[in-house]
Amino acid sequence: MGQESSMEKWWFNSMLPNEKLEYRCGLSKSMYSPDPSENTSGSEDRVINNTDKNINNTDKNIKIIGIDNDHYLNNVSKSNHPHYDRYMYDTKYSWDKHINSCINNYILRGSNNYSDSYIYSYICGQSRTRSERGSSSKRTSTKGSDLKSSNVPYVAQKYRHLWIQCENCYGLNYKKKIKSKINICEQCGYHLKMSSSDRIELSIDPGTWNPMDEDMVSLDPIAFHSGEEPYKERIDFYQRRTGLTDAVQTGTGQLNGIPVAIGVMDFQFMGGSMGSVVGEKITRLIEYATNEFLPLILVCSSGGARMQEGSLSLMQMAKISSALYDYQSNKKLFYVSILTSPTTGGVTASFGMLGDIIIAEPNSYIAFAGKRVIEQTLKKTVPEGSQAAEYLFHKGLFDPIVPRNTLKGVLSELFQLHAFFPLNPKKIK
DSSP, X not given: OHHHHXXXXXXXXXXXXXXXXTXXXXXXXXXXXXXXXXXXXXXXXXXXXXXXTTOOGGGGGOOBTTSOHHHHHHHHOOTTOTTOOHHXXXXXXXXXXXXXXXXXXXXXXXXXXXXXXXXXXXXXXXXXXXXXXXXXXXXXXXXXXXXXXXXXXXXXXXXXXXXXXXXXXXXXXXXXXXXXXXXXXXXXOOBOOOOHHHHHHHHSOTTXXXXXXXXXXXXXXXXXXXXXXXXXXXXXXHHHHHSOSSSEEEEEEEETTEEEEEEEEOTTXXXXXXXXXXXXXXXXXXXXXXXXXXXXXXXXXXXXBOGGGHHHHHHHHHHHHHHHHIIXXXXXXXXXXXXXXXXXXXXXXXXXXXXXXXXXXXXXXXXXXXXHHHHHHHOOOOOTTTTBHHHHHHTTSSSOBOOGGGHXXXXXXXXXXXXXXXXXXXXXX
């Protein structure tokens, strides 16, 4: 029992966060930086890094609605922080140690009794089991690297269903809490990806959502087969995984009592790629809004046109743009485009940039071609952060940067400014 007690005490001492990790920074982004525009085949599980950690000091005039600019920029750039060690964060050793630290921090913050923690019970239970088997050399060693190499990756995988990892600071966020925080990282305030259903729930008043064209599905128009798996099987897989028929949800509802038509793309469905179904659903939504004189919202999150449908997916750009021309120029109605991370390819080149007001979320990755594609094609280096929302704002690419927690109020004010009022004035918030 004495050896067992000392072993558990050592375990928690070894888990206490290093001073350099208290800032909750993580691995260098260069190790995980695939381009979203290359992800139109459905591998949305890749980590998309879409924020610039070295924003120039001249960027402090960024207009961001609803939050303090200096505080926001301090969260975005950590390169000047006294605890930031670029070399240390580029090592696998630091990554394993950081996972260890994040789990421990959550335990210390959320439980006064370590033995009541689910994670602690599992870890210590594994420790006892291995010790009893006589293979305690790694578990009782005073070198943390032995423990990390044998236990931390397994623990991180074991509890993956409990945590969501931040793409910016690599901190762990408890899944039961992250939804109530509208998918904003507790540690650094970074805006994590949201499903289309969560965005609809965030924007539309309860009980007013009426979906459109839910039964529309792709029939593999060009009989695409890549050698990995048939396109139809891939579609079926993502339908089961997400519960959606394709990469966009469209419908009508009320936003603070104001009737609106809204389409929300979902990056979890084949990287939010735009095929013939996505294009047709958005076009029908625009036509419905035109006939009913409704304001229009399109929330973009896409890797671009879907390669499995060839030129048919590219035709959707012209079809949607044509419908928007009638909506905006002929009927003089109001369209708001919301760019979330990532918005790339054919979506950026068409309806994403045609809004009367174009809003971007903080830290969003917005581009036409991805960084890797540009560098491989032109043999030139793309400046770091040149495709981040904060940089593009200064180039006039869109209007305001609006944090997620204030977005509904901003939209409500914009609609009323353009003479779209609530059906019931008491619903104004």
